[in-house]
Amino acid sequence: MPQVFEIVNPDAEGGIVLLCDHASNHIPPEYDNLGLDEQLLGSHIAWDIGAAALARRLSTLAGGTAVLALFSRLLVDTNRREDEETLIPMVSDDNAVPGNAGLDAGERDARVARFYRPFHAACRISVMHALESRQQPLVLGIHSYTPQLDGGAARPWEVSVMWDQDERLAMAMADAFTAEGLNVGFNEPYSGETWMHSVKNHADAHGLPHAQIEIRQDLLATPQDEALWAIRLAAAIGGARAGRKLD
Numbered sequence: 001m002p003q004v005f006e007i008v009n010p011d012a013e014g015g016i017v018l019l020c021d022h023a024s025n026h027i028p029p030e031y032d033n034l035g036l037d038e039q040l041l042g043s044h045i046a047w048d049i050g051a052a053a054l055a056r057r058l059s060t061l062a063g064g065t066a067v068l069a070l071f072s073r074l075l076v077d078t079n080r081r082e083d084e085e086t087l088i089p090m091v092s093d094d095n096a097v098p099g100n101a102g103l104d105a106g107e108r109d110a111r112v113a114r115f116y117r118p119f120h121a122a123c124r125i126s127v128m129h130a131l132e133s134r135q136q137p138l139v140l141g142i143h144s145y146t147p148q149l150d151g152g153a154a155r156p157w158e159v160s161v162m163w164d165q166d167e168r169l170a171m172a173m174a175d176a177f178t179a180e181g182l183n184v185g186f187n188e189p190y191s192g193e194t195w196m197h198s199v200k201n202h203a204d205a206h207g208l209p210h211a212q213i214e215i216r217q218d219l220l221a222t223p224q225d226e227a228l229w230a231i232r233l234a235a236a237i238g239g240a241r242a243g244r245k246l247d
Helices: 030-035 051-062 103-132 168-179 199-204 225-241
Strands: 006-007 016-020 065-069 138-145 158-160 185-186 210-218
Touching: 006 051, 006 103, 016 051, 016 103, 016 185, 051 065, 051 138, 051 225, 065 103, 103 199, 138 199, 138 225, 158 168, 168 185, 168 210, 168 225, 199 210
Parallel strands: 016 065, 016 138, 138 210, 158 185
Antiparallel strands: 006 065, 158 210
């Protein structure tokens, strides 16, 4: 069976774990693309465009470990709790997902066992390894978002920081982005209270500083864009640590 996750730099000692839930739009052949055409599978409904390349670049720059899910969020969304209704989405940005309609409990459980749980096991292992480093580890979610949902308003934010109860890392990184003159979203267009399951799940268990970063997808359109954002994120993390903003 093909691997459903990738761990980049598993032996890194930088005390950073990057979680990339929506790194891929891959759907195994037996699922028949969930009844969707190739254009939709290449769009934001199936994955976070640019997020995987950014996570890989940042893991190298920051000396951290990145864990990437190698399957589409439409099969099962690792950034949801197992008991959430949207774990396997019926609709995404007003697009019905035919292959997810009428799933019985057995098929739902099979997807969770095949895709969801192995990814989260890899996240747990990576966090445990980071806890062995000399620095206080941090956990950062790497995501991207479409500039505009179907029929929705244009999203002006270039980068968004998300948090729930622990705002240490999010605010420290937001300060760095604001200092560059970037248009920063604070828990928008998505809120860390509801859409940050993976990061909270793996960081809260150990009281680690954590946040989720969302970058607008049109700003991750080229390798040069990805490199620029990796540098920005690495600098923001470094600044947060140097300024002792994570204590």
